[in-house]
Amino acid sequence: MAGPGTRREWGWHPLTTEHAARVVDDAGVRPGQLVLDLGAGDGALTRHLVAAGARVLAVELHPRRARALRERFADADVTVLEVDLADLRLPRRPFRVVANPPFALTSPLLARVLARGSALVAADVVVQRQAARRIVAGEGTAGRAARRWAVEVGRAVPRSAFRPPPRVDAAVLRVRRGRR
Numbered sequence: 001m002a003g004p005g006t007r008r009e010w011g012w013h014p015l016t017t018e019h020a021a022r023v024v025d026d027a028g029v030r031p032g033q034l035v036l037d038l039g040a041g042d043g044a045l046t047r048h049l050v051a052a053g054a055r056v057l058a059v060e061l062h063p064r065r066a067r068a069l070r071e072r073f074a075d076a077d078v079t080v081l082e083v084d085l086a087d088l089r090l091p092r093r094p095f096r097v098v099a100n101p102p103f104a105l106t107s108p109l110l111a112r113v114l115a116r117g118s119a120l121v122a123a124d125v126v127v128q129r130q131a132a133r134r135i136v137a138g139e140g141t142a143g144r145a146a147r148r149w150a151v152e153v154g155r156a157v158p159r160s161a162f163r164p165p166p167r168v169d170a171a172v173l174r175v176r177r178g179r180r
């Protein structure tokens with residue numbers, strides 16, 4: 001799993017506020033819903049989730065970013081967990097995921113969130129565009145886990161939507177309960 005150090009190890013590609021707003025809008029989060037922002041960074045998505053009335057669990061391992069999140073959202077319904085995503089214990093009560101995690105972690109993360117018995121209700125996750133297509137096709141670890149869900153490639157997220165831009169384009173992977 002990624003450790004402290006370079007930008008690359010941390011997958012530091014935050015969304016611009018404009019694109020973060022679109023991702024949250026598309027997700028259709030309702031007030032009071034529990035939403036996991038996995039790899040919350042400095043809160044680009046968190047901010048819009050709070051505005052939508054969500055109760056946010058923001059997971060961020062980078063100590064400085066986790067501290068900044070606590071300060072920024074001190075007065076909001078945001079719980080910041082400074083833990084490795086690999087060690088995160090998923091809630092037992094119904095939850096959603098709206099997140100832009102490091103691309104390198106997409107597959108194991110989705111495999112866990114979509115596993116049998118998960119209390120997940122819906123997920124809107126920014127992933128590499130090619131990875132989104134593979135998952136929808138049922139390929140790989142995450143794709144196999146996704147076969148029991150309604151999964152589609154949602155909004156395109158061009159590399160220009162990130163600062164700094166990654167080397168590949170992305171898309172929102174939309175996951176809902178039920179089969180395709």
Ligand SMILES: C[S@@+](CC[C@H](N)C(=O)[O-])C[C@H]1O[C@@H](n2cnc3c(N)ncnc32)[C@H](O)[C@@H]1O
Binds near residue numbers: 040099
């Ligand atoms: C692509 S950035 C996205 C930040 C923010 N969600 C946004 O959209 O602007 C991914 C974030 O995941 C964090 N991260 C990387 N590895 C992690 C890990 N193993 N556990 C928790 N967070 C991690 C990084 O520090 C970074 O803030």
